[in-house]
Structure formats: structure tokens, C-alpha cells
Amino acid sequence: MQVFHRSANTLSRFSIFGAVFLVAFALWFVYQLNRSPFATGQRDVVTQPVPFSHEHHVSGLGIDCRYCHTSVETSSFAGIPPTATCMNCHKQIWTGAAMLEPVRASLREGEPIRWQRVHRLPEFVHFNHGIHIQKGIGCVSCHGRVDQMPLVWQEKPLSMSWCLECHRAPEEFVRPRDKVFDMTWEPEDQDEIGPRLVRDYGIRSKTNCSICHY
Amino acid sequence: MRPKTETWGLLAEFDDPTSLIEAAEKTREAGYTRIDAFTPFPVEGLHEAIGFHHTKLPMIVLAGGILGFVTGFGMQYFATVIHYPLNIGGRPLNSWPAWIPISFELAILFAAFAAIFGMLALNRLPEPYHPVFNVGRFVLATRDQFFLSIEASDPKFRRDETRRFLEALRPLEVSDVPW
Amino acid sequence: MDPRDPRLPHPQANQPGPQTGRLERAPTIGPGHSFGSITDKISTIVLTRKTSGGWFIGFGIAFAMMMMMLYAIGWLLIKGVGIWGNNNPVGWAFDIINFVWWIGIGHAGTLISAILLLLRQSWRTSINRFAEAMTLFAVACAGLFPLLHVGRPWFAYWLLPYPNTMSLWPQFRSPLMWDVFAVATYATVSLLFWYIGLVPDFATLRDRAKSRPWKILYGFFSLGWRGSAKHWYRYESAYLLLAGLATPLVLSVHTIVSFDFATSVIPGWHTTFFPPYFVAGAIYAGFAMVLTLAIPVRKAFGLQDFITMRHLENMGKVMLTTGLIVGYAYVMEVFYSWYSGNIYEMYVMFNRAFGPYWWTYWLLIVCNIVAPQALWFKKVRTSPLILFVIAMFVNVGMWLERFVIIVVSLHRDFLPSSWGMYSPTRWDFMLFFGTIGLFLTLLFLFIRFLPMISIFEMRTLLPEAQVHED
């Protein structure tokens, strides 16, 4: 006597294959998800207490990165400008702008402005701006075209594999020291200058753990 | 899909392996090709009796084993020597003796999968529905009875003729297997 | 009445009487059985409606112990490995002891079903299903420990090789990685092996079950098995191939587990002959556990006809053999520690025998070497009760062996300044006995819902199964 209906045959075989594909798809999905901006937080614009526009200040007014990020060449931390730095200019221009009220308030009350961090590394990762600048890695390489960002967002994934891309092949990313802060610079022939700069700057491709993790 | 024939075939029931085998051999000698036998346990020599001689399962398993070993070794070599070379305790990057155990395990694993799923595939299992189940007494095929079937799709199959032929083999009973 | 009604014996159905006369009795199965009687006897254990009170009591106790395990695991995840007694220098203790112990037990099943199959030992038939189930459950218990013993279990998946955003891979030189693959493979293959063996019996149950839900359930797992000759042929070759694969596998698993220790530098671990020693020990422990379980079950379900004295005696013999091998290993350990002239090795042996944990060592000698000597006597081998007691001794002994190897070696290694002591906490014990609960729970479910003896293979043991040319 039959226990199952005819269709059970097709059904059972189909479901076996179905299961295989389902699992495969799930794995692929998770894999993609981990690399997606959703996970890395790329390109989502962070609202700041003051809507400071890098686009305006950098490409518009042509202010050098180091005018505000003073310690970027010397320290691990690039430095966020004190209110005083803003007011150097803004006590002359836009003195009444409502947009700048928080800045003036900060100076008045001696209360620092609390900026939202955009580029965040886990606390077990130690990144040093100074040495990267020194070895000819441009701001753009990691921060993207900040001069085109009204409000700054995170351009690159900042994942370990992303760091390794450069640490394994610095010659593909290194640029002349005088072009480090140049937002628009494009190499004519990276294959030519890359190896030369790696030699000149004594860049060693370091990928052992304690370079970043300690 | 159902072929043209109005029944699946005929099913003859025997009550011990010996008579089943004799019957199966006679049937084959009679020139029937699409025959099969159903028993509660593997009966020695029955597959020859119904003219079924070899399976390519061992080859499949061998292939699975080789694939497993290569996969295992390749994965470890790639990860350790090519993708992220690290100095681990001063050992060489290609510490191939250390790759052996995992390669071996994967060889076994793949071979085992090949054996099981190969067998199921060749047997076209799972097949929860099969016409022979329509025969009431067929439930005894998993207890203590032995069955011989001739499919209607057999070129030599003529309904009455074949039934007469089977009854000549002195089974307990011959029954039609409806679709 | 409908001639198709299976419940009626066929009018011309022949009686087994005449044949039995002219056949010698098969020694591995009781007399007077027919295909039908075997089928009914075993399948009724599963298909019978009402469950015995004894089963409920046993299951209740086992289940309670399993709950205790879950509690211990929960607290472990909340607080950390520190709730155990592990310390510096004893980084591994109950966690790895239990792992190795369970894995060892998990060896008998595959061994019986695979190696004895290849050796054409027909007596294996009635115990292999049972032993395989035991294997699976033991491996399940064993698998818990490597996962739980790590400091951050929620990152344990890092031991799997998968592409990740850190572009990192596992470190394949580590014996722990070998473990991951060995144990996973072993569990998978054992499961498949076990399931494939069950398929024809599922078919039997499908056709015997009274209620439709059960028919569907068993039918689902039987994959529509119909006993076709072609299927049987491929089935048998697949089964044989699997046995051929499982044999080296089962040997490799404990070999690799022994590598965890053998490839290290710790005196008492750093030893080339651990693999054979561990494998022998595993078989030893495995058979002990089979006996521990088979003897009561056989009594409870009246299976004396299927699990006969001969089975018990054979298992006793296997235990005696492997026990002697293990004993030889113990002697050799002492010998080469002296022969090596290596002060660390020498001290380790001294410390095992006369150090603070001396009693574990001597107790282990008693359990694993002295007690089993009784198996030389047929009287002992054929007395279920004594066999059971000896099996118990061996179960304890094999656990102690791992304690001596792991804890006693670690607690005093190279620098006397960093020597320490180890004492387990209540959480150690709760987790250990908890896993025994898990093991028994699964076992109780198994004997209630699945045929604990391979029906179709039992059929082949009957004289009627033989095809006689004439």
C-alpha cells in the first residue's frame, strides 16, 4: 500500500537540491554583507554639531589640511582643531552667522565642541598618521576626496584586508611627499614612480601583527 | 511521467531466497530484460540472477577521495604560503608535513560523501512513491517475503503470456502492479 | 476476505520446521527464529504503543543531568573559564580530559561496524547499530568541550577556514586545527554510516507501523526503500566502501587527538608512540562502554537471543587484548623516561608515581591493568555481572589515564618556580556529569524510537537466508 503520493518523488529530489542551493546562497549573502557599506559604515554622512563643509574650506578656500589637523605629520593622531583655530578667521568673517553660533558659544563658555567621530578604528588597532604621511601616503588614499565632501563621510571600508592591500603592495599607492596633501593629484605612471619612491623613502612592506596590534 | 502501458508490470511472490533466485534466472533466460527482485535483506547472487553485474560506485568514491585530498592540501598551502605568509615559531612557510592530517581527513570526508550520495543517486533514491507499493502484500518485502517483478515496459512483455510464464515458476501468487 | 491482507499468513506459507532440522545452529543468534520473528521482536520494541515506566525513570534522571549541564554551561558563558579549576601552569584539565575520554569511547562503534565487517565477523551484527549510536552520542559530548574550553567561545568559528575581511586563516600547523577536521569528519561519516545502515530498517518500520503519522515519519527516513536487488547490490558495495573508509578514519581520529600532546614540548606529552597507545586505549574504553550499556539493555529488553553470551565473551577478549596493549604502553613510558636519560622525562614519571597526585596513577594502574586480568578466565568473560563491573573499572581507569597525562604532566614541567597544583571546582564536575546526562538522554531516545539492532542484517544470520544450489 502507498504511504506517499506520486508527487513525493519529485518533491523529495527537488528539496535536496533546494537545500544545497539555499545554504550556498546564505553563505554568499553573509559574505557580501560583511563587505557592504552597511557593515563598514562607508559613505553614510555623519551629522556634526556644526555643519562644517570640507568641500567649502578645502576646494573653495584652498586651506591646507595641516592648518587644522596640525599634528598629522608628527603624531599618531591627526588632531582636531581647537575652537580658537576656527575663530582665527571667523572673528572677522561670518561673525553673525547663526550656523557658527555653537563655535562662538564654545569660545564664550570655554566648552569644547563635541564632534562626531567619522573614521573609527577598534581600540586594539594602533594607526599612526605621522609615519604614513612621512612615507608618502596621501590623505586621499584613505580619506577619499574630502575636498568634495560637504559633510565628511567614511570613504574606504577601513577593514583589515583593505589595510593589507597597501601594506602588501605600497608601490601601488605611494606618492611623492610634496603631493601627500594634494587632493587632486593623479600619477601619470604609478608603475614607474611607485617602485622608485618605495626605494627612496625606504618603505618596507610590514604585515606582521604587532605593527598595528599591541 | 507515465508511459503508455496500462499497468506498471507484474509482481510474483516467493517465500524463500532460493526459489526467488531460480525464478529470476528462468525469467532472464526467457529473455526478459526489465526485471527486478525485492527482498528483505541482500541475497547473495541475486543481482547476477536478474542480469545486473557491476556498479561504478568505487570509481566515484576514488574520485571523491582524490578531490578531498587536493582540496585540503591546496587550501592549506594557499592560506599559509600564498595568501598571508607569517613566521610561525620559525617554521618554514610550507610546513607540508603539518598539512597531511587535514588533507587526509578531507579525503575521507569527500570519499564518504561520494559513497553515500553516489549510491543514492545511482539507486535513484529517495523515491517515496513506487508502483510496487500498490500491491498490498508488498509490505512483506521488508519482513519475510521475496518478490520478482517484470515491468510492462519490457519489450517482451505481453500481459497474459507473461502472467502465465510467472505462474509457471510456482510463486505463492502473481499480482498486477497498477500505476 | 481480502487475500492481500498482510496480517494473514498466506494459505501456502511454509513452516520453518523442516529446514531447521538439516541446519547447524548459527551461534550468534538464539534458536527457533524466523525472518518474521526477528522482524517482529525487534520492531515491536519501537512500535509498541506504551512506554515502560522504567524507561521514563531512566530518561528522567538522564534529562535532569542534562539540565545541570546546561546550567553549568550558562554560568560558564557568563563568568568565564575561571569558574573551573584550570590555572597556570595547568591550562588544560577537565575540559580536555573529558574531550579525550568521550572521543575514546566514541571509537568502539565505528570500529565494530567497520573493522569487524571487513574482518567478516558476523557476530558484530547484533551490536553494531547499538555501538554506532553510542559512538555518535559520545562524539556529540566530546565535541562540546573543545568549543567550551576556549576563553571566548563566541569566536570559536575563527577555527574554521572561511574568507573574511581580516584576510586571515586558521593556523594549520596547530594540532587543534587537525582536531577540528578530524572530529568533524568523524562525526559526519559516523552519522552517515549509521543512517545508511538504518534505511532498510526504516522501511521495515514504515511497513509495520500502525498509525499513518508514524508511517509517514519512518517512510520519510526510509527514502522509499523497497529492497530492490539492484539497490541491495549498490547498497552493499557502498556499505563496504564506507567501512573501508571508516577504518583508517577511526584510527586517524585518536591519532590526531594524541598529536595534541605528542607534538608539544611538555615532558610526558612529547612522545612518539602516543598514537598507537591512544588508539588502543580508545578501543579499550569503547568496548568497556559498549558492555556497560549492552549488558543492562539486553537484560531490560530480553534480547539475550540476539546479544548472546558469545558477543559478551568476544568483547571481553577484545578488552583483554587492548588492555594488555595499554599496559605495555604504561610500562614503556616508564622505561624510556629512564632510558632517555632526560631529567625532565625522568622527573615526570617520578612525579606521576610519587608526586602529589600519586594516587591517581596507582588507581589508574589498578583499573586499567590489574582488574582486566580477570578476563583471562572464561568464567569471568561469560558472567554478565562481572563483565559489567570490570567494564566500569575500565571506564574510570581510562578517565584517570587522561587526568594523569594532562594534569599531572602539566603541573610540574620545566621550571620548578612555576610548578603548581590543580584542584577542580564544582563547575568542573557539573559539566562532566552533565555530559553523561546528555549521552544517556540521547541513548534513551534512541532505544525507544529506533531499532537498536539491525533487523535486516539479523535476517541474514538465519539459515534460511543462505541460498543453496541444487
Next chain:
Amino acid sequence: MTTGRRHLDLAAFGARLSGENAPEYWRALEELAEDPSLHEVLREELARESAATGEGVDRRDFLRLMGASVAMGGLAACTPPAETIVPWVDAPEQLVPGRPLFYASAMELDGVGAGVLVESHMGRPTKIEGNPDHPGSLGATDHFAQASILSLYDPERSGTVRYTGDVSTWAAFVSALQATLQTLRGSGGEGLRVLTEGMSSPTAGSQMREILQRYPAAAWHTWQPVTRDSVLEGSRLAFGRPLQTVRHFGGADVVLALDSDFLAREPGFVRYTRDFMDRRRVRAGAATMNRLYVAESMPTPTGTMADHRVAIPAGEIETLARAIAGEIGVGTRVDAGARSAWAEAVARDLRAHPGRSIVLAGENQPPAVHAIVHAINAALGNAGRTVHYIEPVEANPVNQGESMRRLATDMRAGRVRALLILGGNPAFTAPADLEFARAMDFVPFRVHLGTYYDETSARSHWHVPATHFLEAWSDTRACDGTVSIVQPLIRPLYNGASVHEILAALNEDIRTGHEIVRDFWRERARTGADFDATWNRWLHDGVIPDSALPPVSAPASGAIPAAAPRGAAGIEVVLRPDPMIHDGRFANNSWLQELPKPVTKLTWDNAALMSPATASVLKVANGDVIEIEAGGRTVQAPVWSVPAHADDSITLDYGYGALRTGEVGRGTGTDVYPFRTLAGGDIVRGVTVRKTGRRVRLATVQMHHELAWELADGAGARRNIVRSGTLDRYRENPEFLRVPGLEIKGGPSLYPEWPYETYAWGMVIDTNVCTGCGICTIACQAENSIPVVGKEQVLVGREMHWIRTDHYYKGDPNDPDIGMYNVPIPCMHCENAPCEPVCPVEATSHSDEGINEMTYNRCVGTRYCANNCPYKVRRFNFLSYADFETESYKAMRNPDVTVRSRGVMEKCTYCIQRINEHRIEAEKDGRRIRDGEFTTACAQACPTRAIRFGDLNDSDSDVARLRAEPLNYGMLTELNTQPRTSYLGALKNPNPELARRAAPASSTEPAE
């Protein structure tokens, strides 16, 4: 745990007290305090608080629970919470975010200053190093300085001015003070008493003198528990006035220490150890050593360095001293009994080195011994050569015991109207026979300036929180008198006041502490106009040039006091400050609490230390609590037997057992102050000992659970862990400690060598100059934010220190001249590290500079690496040991080091954060890192420079040269681990005359 028992209901308590008027209130509290039930109540309170935090009682448990929840949180937290960056409003000068700054300052302890350099991150002091320009430091520190950073951030420091226990304000205090002073002014300050700790601050001294001019009838008392009265009295006997000795070990060939732990305890030891050890560094071509004789009761770090050591009860040192003096021709010959042979030999050796030897006596030896020592040094012509004398550096060099006795008597007599206790905790530490705490109640106006709200605070009307030395301006003198300005790095975290500010208030002086100190020195600086420049240079250098006190010519009157009548015979008790928590002021400092004490390796407890022989005579085992009785005073303490301790002598460390301390210190150890009296002194003879039947578990980090003696000794020797011999053997054959087949490299290997082209970091540790003081351990703890685990965890063997100092004995435990050796053990950074191949997740790997890296964030915690480490230097976070909650500790931690969570392995990294920092700096100016440009925290703090770190690829680096020394050896090299950390063997320089008595040198020499 408190059900059905009486709780201390604080509300009701307060109500009851406020209901009564002040004097009664004090009596009431006093009764409460004396009533043991109060202790019980407090304990219940404590229990109740912690009951809420899960099982267990101590703070660590609470942290574990929190840590667990953090860890579980970590599971869920896939997207971390938003972070904010808070810039300055107006950035200060020369401060670059992300880069530390170093400031020179000085730490004063017991009236002696030590110069320090303080590392500051964004205005937060995070680490203390020695000041190389400071004569008392020479770049090294003591363990107190290292640990003081933790005390600075201690959340349990007193944080507010209190009046009768209730929160009050500084202003209220000042006005109350003024009011009281008004009443006293008429009588010229009659009844005004100021009690300070011993201090050397010139500013404070002058402030006090001004006050005493204002109030002629007032008096200045001084008490520090670790008193140096007998030193001063000794010099009075010898020179007729109190003088202080300055020693020049550089010129001393023979040193005799009479119960003096001058290498690890006494003032200025950081400098003295360095000078002394510079005479013991045996290098190829410079095979000379000084010779050290030590006679002591309890083995000290100094004792472990001795070439010849006798273990005798402290009470018999005097006899020995007289005997030696007699041999030298000072005073009459005295028979030293069993030790006369030793005494003669030592005397002969001393006589053979006139002007090139030093004899010194321990601080707790009676004045007579010090007088004898002065006489001997004079007789040997050492005075003016290897020792010279200066006026005491203390601002108030009085006999503190006497000063206290007078104060207590006056208090009882009601002659004290106002008492200002500036620092210290006299209610707890004052000599027991004065019953100071009781006497306080007779004073109507009591003020206490203290870091914690302690016993003294509780008995004072006013409690004013004291500043930490990193919080306030001051000045202090080094052991040779050199002055350092104490420069604050941070505003008071717990709004405390400094001594100067209180004294100013007393003086109706409205200047800030800064102005007070600065003005004081402006007057003295003979620079006048450009004082600012001078001042800034002083601050920068950390010392005031040429401010050392001038030597005074002091002809010792050759006469030595007649022998005092021997005290009662029998067992003696020697009281000494605890090596780690000192007089108790560091009881709440968990770093010091968990730092293993030298020789005993005990943590978190003090114990009755005695020789195994004495223990067996008394039929007591380790952990048995005994009751010691003398003169009606009793103290109970657990027994701990110490090989090489003198028989019939029990050593008790005071400082433990304070009832009013923070969570950390509460319940640790036993209070032995009740046993310490002015009459009895520090050596109490003829005590009776009784077993109580109670047992306590003592937490030691080495030889847990009383490891059998033979194993500790024999094994240590046979395993070639310690390699030692004599100077003579070295002279015969410098390579005599080499073991064939145990070279660090060159063993057969299947593997090709890994190249290390750039740098190859390595470390060499000279066991010949290691005193086992443990300063390296605590320096490492401070640098690498290593958590403490608490006594319970130490008991199960889970201490976290990255570098430990193993202590080995050589020879027969009953031999008084037993050899003792200290072996610091950090990670060996093996080139063939056994730990790395066993890690399944690449959490530990090798850098291209040969560092054995530990990547915490990748670690899953299998502990396989720790098992497979032959040196057992890996440490596992079994529970959540790191304190993730306390805000102040977050500010304290080194921002360059990751805080390790639960379930993660950690270990010595050769201070990888320093390596990386300096590599980056070097790369920026395109050069290699210079040798000595930086070093590891342990090496930097080590007073003896036993630890050297550097680049082995640089052939003329310090460390590379040491590695080439014939005495250099690697540990467990038979495993072909190829360790980067190697050792220099230890040598003894025995006196040939006594050599036969020296323990057989061969026993730790490798068997050829």
C-alpha cells in the same frame, strides 16, 4: 549572608550620634571602635554591599561579573556606539595630541626624596620613571614610585573636607582653624601642636619655623612609623650630634652589612644598589668583584647577594658587632661564640682593606650597634673615603619616639588645645604603649590631613584630603641632601590640600602652594633678576645643582657604649615595615599588595616568618595561626617558614591589618602594630608562642603548596636554570659555566634559519647583580596595564605578572651560608617559539624583528600556547580581571596598550609599543634606532641595571656585547627554542678563609 544579624544602619547611627554632644559622641564612637562587634558590623556591611554583586566578597568578583556582562554585550554589539572627539577650546603650548610629555618631579617617602620623570598623556600622568640627573635615582626608581601612579588615581582616596565625618568645605575648615588660633594667640600658641611625618622639604621647614616664631609656645612633633631614631641616636653616641651617613660603594672592596637591607629597603637604596653593583659586574677582561658579608635574621635581597652570610637573631647582631669591632681594635674583644671564627675572618678581611671598606647597620638595630659601626668605619679609615657624614636631611631631626611620648603625655594632661596631624596615620601606627588614639580624645580641636579617611581621620574633628605628590608643589631632599622641586602634573583629582597650604593657613598666609615654594627658593637662589630662567632649569632638570649638603668633619669618639644587659633569652620577634605596603600607607595599592615580596614571594598578606627548624620546634606548619605574647601584648599571625631565616627568631612585617582602608586593603594581613612599643623597640626578645588552631591560606606565587625542598633546590640546579660559581673558578676559566650542547644557537635543525635583517631585539639579564626586589615586575605592570587578580586568584595560581623573579636556593637548607639566587623571567621571545605553532588562529606569531607577538584581539583562548611554553611566562585572563568600570583607572592606563578582556592570553611583548614608537620616530628622520635610545619598562626601572635590552644586530650595542660574554647562557636551550632573552651566570666572591664553609659551588654548576 547578613540575614538575621544586626546591620550597621548608617542613618540611625548618624541620628544617634547627632543626638549627643561632641565629647560624648567621641567616647561613643570610641567605645564602638574598641567594641569588636563594630568590626563585625563593618564586615557585614562590606558583605552586604558585595552580596549584590554575586558570589564572593571582594571587589574583583564584582568586576568579574561586570566583565562578563561586558563580554556578553560584546556578543550583541556588532555596531559600536558613536564616539565623540572633544578638542581643546584653546590648545595649550607644546602639547601635541597623541604624544606623551615628560616632566621632572620628585617623590618623598619617609623624608627622603627620589627624583622622577613622569610621563603625561594629554595631561594625564600615566607612568613614572627615574630621573637620570638625580643623585638618588640615576634613572631608576623604587617600587613605591612605580606604584604611586595607581595611588594617584585610587578612587577610594578621600575626596572631601569633613567635619566630624560629615562633608564640609575648605573655607569652613580655614575659618574654624582661625577661630581656634584666635583663642590660642594670647598664650603665644600654648597648646598648639603640629604633628608631621618625617619630611625633608626645606620650604615646609621654613614655614614651620615661621609658625614657631609666631607661636613660641607651640611645638612641632614628628613621627614616621619607619623611624630612624636609633640611627640618629647612634650617631649622637658616636659624634655627639645627629648625623647622617652618605656611602660611596664605588670605593668599597669589602662591605659588611649588619642586619641592613641597604640594597632594597633603606633610604637611598636605589642609588646605593647601583654603586654597589657596579663593583660586581664581571665582564671579560674585568674579573673583579667586591665582597659582601651579611649578618641578618630574615633573608633580604641584600642577604641573597651576600658572598658570606650568617643567619642570626637580630638581637645577637650587637654581640657580633662588638666581636668584629674587638678584632679590629675598637673596644674590648668579645667572644662571639659559635660565630667567632666568622667574626675573625671578616675582621681580618676588613683590616686588609682600610679605607676601602664599608660597615653598615640596619635601621632597627639599637643605637649601640650604629655607634660601633661608626667607630669601626673610623678605625678602618673609611670615614671621609667610602663614607662621609652630613647634617640630617630631615627638616626636624628629632628623636621621633621621644617627640611622640611628649605629645601623648601632654595630650593626656590636657595641655594640648589644638592638634594638627599633617599626613600619616598615627592613630594606627603610633607606638602601642602610648595609646595615642585614646590620648587624642583629650584634645578639643583635632585636624587630620590624610590621603584616606582612616583611623586618625575618624578620631579628628576635621579631616582634610591630602594631595598626591603629583598634584601639588613642594620640594624635597635626596639622601645626600640634593634638593628637587616637586612639580605637580595634574590638578588635585580629589580636591586635596598640600602640607604647605595647611601650614600657610596656619600662618594666615594666602599664597598658593606654588607661590610658597617658588618664593622660598627665589630668596635662596642667588640669581636675583633672571630667577625665572633658573627656576625653569631646575624644574627641567629635576634637581637644584650643588644643593647637596656639605660633608661635616666628625671625629668619632673611639669609645663605644658598654654592652647593655641582655634581654630575656628565648625566641625573639623582629618588627620591620612590610617590603611592599611599607608602614601601611600603600595598603590600598593593589599593585604593591600583589607584588610578590622578595624571598618569600608572598602576596596580599604578612606572616610570622621563621626558619623551618624553628617552625618544627614550635610544631607549626605554614598557615597555622600562632599567638605571640610579650609583656602582656599579643598578636596573632599565620606562620610562613623561610629557609635561611635565623632560628629562634620570628620576623613580623607591620603595616597590614588597618581596619579603615579601601576595599583593596581591607581584610588583608594582620595588624602587628599593637606589638610595637617605644619601650620594646623593633626587636622584642623572650616572646612566648602559642598555637591557636586556626589556619589561613597564604598566597605565594612560587612553590605553591609547599613544594618539597629537594625539588626546589636540586631540580633548579640540575636543570641549569641557575648557573653559578665562584670568581676564582671564573678567573681560571671564564667559560666554566658553559654546558656543551646547550648553546643558545647551533643545535641541529631541520628548518632553514629565518632572516632578521632590520633589528633583532634581545635581552640579557645579569643574575649576578639581581637582588630580586621585584621593581621590574611593578614597572612592567604600570607600563602594560597589567591587572591585579586578588588573593583568591593568586591562591589558585592565576597571577598576571609578565615578568616574575624566581628565587632559588643552593645547598643545605640548614646551612646558614646557603646560596640564594634571583632569576627574573620575562618572555624569552624564542626564535623557534613552541607557543606559536600550536595556536590554531595565528593569535601569536613572529615579527620580522624577532618579537614573539601576541595579538589579543585574535586570541580565542585555547591556552595551548601557555601549556606549550617551557618557561610558563604566558598569562591567561581566566576571568575579567581588567577593571573596565572605574573611570579614574581609564585615565591612568597607558593609551598605547590594549586593555585585555576576559578569555585572552597575554604576555611580555618587550614593550612593543615603545619599539614601534621609536621605530616610527627613527624612520621619520631616516635613521636606525640608536642603542640606548629607549629600553623596556623593566630594564628602565631596574636599580641594578641587571636587565639590558637592545638590538642584537647592532654588534656594539650593550646587549649584543653582553650576549657575547663567557658567562652568557640560555635557559632550556636543549629544546632548541633559541631564546632572545639570555642570562649571565651568578658569581660569588668567597673569602678563601671561609670558602670551605661556602656552599659547594658545583651544585648549581652544570655537570660537564
